[in-house]
Amino acid sequence: REMVKARFRTVIVAVAAEGLGREWLGRKIDIDCIEELERLREKYGINISGEGGEYETLVLDCPVYGKKLSIEDAEEEWDGGRGVLDIKSVRMESKQ
Template identity: 50%
Template sequence: MNQQAWVSLFSGGKDSSWALYRALEAGLPVERLLTVHPAGDSYMYHVPATELTALAAESIGIPLVNVEGNFDAESVEDAGEQGDKETEIMADALRDLDIDLAGVTAGAVESEFQTHRIQDLCDDLGIDLFAPLWQEDPRELADAMLDAGFEIKIVQVAAYGLDESWLGRTLDEDALSELEALNDEYGVHILGEGGEFETLVTDAPHMDRPIELEYETEWDGDRGRVRITDAWLGE
């Protein structure tokens, strides 16, 4: 009998990358990465730089499934309905896979909006959910990522206290200390789960080659992003 396979819900950011890494450490047979590329702002998915998941997948050595996250935005009345539509896009993609699916990995930390929808999706499909970050201490998670050798770049910020200097910055011990201070002062989430910042993992133990970047920064008063002009796998 063939072993059932796992799919990693994957954006290239630190949280989904950590969930994948932990799944591989636990011996789960992850046979696909699945990236949903939102058409615009999303309540369910990481938005910036998802086009780089192809490079990450090549470095990791697991095939990538790309899914366009398009839906009729004019028919959506509120965040809950949009979240439901976005989840259904993912569910359809999982149903279409040519594997015997055992479960999915997800990188949610505290977002009940995301996690409850993914859990309901898993229940509907009769599969398991592996969510190793769920309700863990954010600082301890961040420290574990750095201790494991994750190289994490900040590619988007949108929170009071985070200025243009954070764009392209490596998430290291100094950055975490500053984020803890911003959490105390302004409530900025240390892992950015409220959308305060978004990240890209450029190197990690489960990646054979690092992702190298060339980029410019774009700043709009109180928020900004890294606009990647070139990206490739290093040696």
């Protein structure tokens, strides 16, 4: 929650835990996402911060970045209960 409040723009780029399906790939981490992760923690026992390898993230923007990143092209790769958002290209943009 602190990172969301601090204006970090982060997306999930890999998942490998029960309850985290294909629909999580590319999902922005916001308050709704955090609340859903909390529900999954109760149901499946996942580590909400992803420190157990449940998911991986990419920070697209934050206060210390001079520019922000934008994903231009990506493909989902899914293998049963785990998946990766294979990022093919990104663009650096000025902050406005």
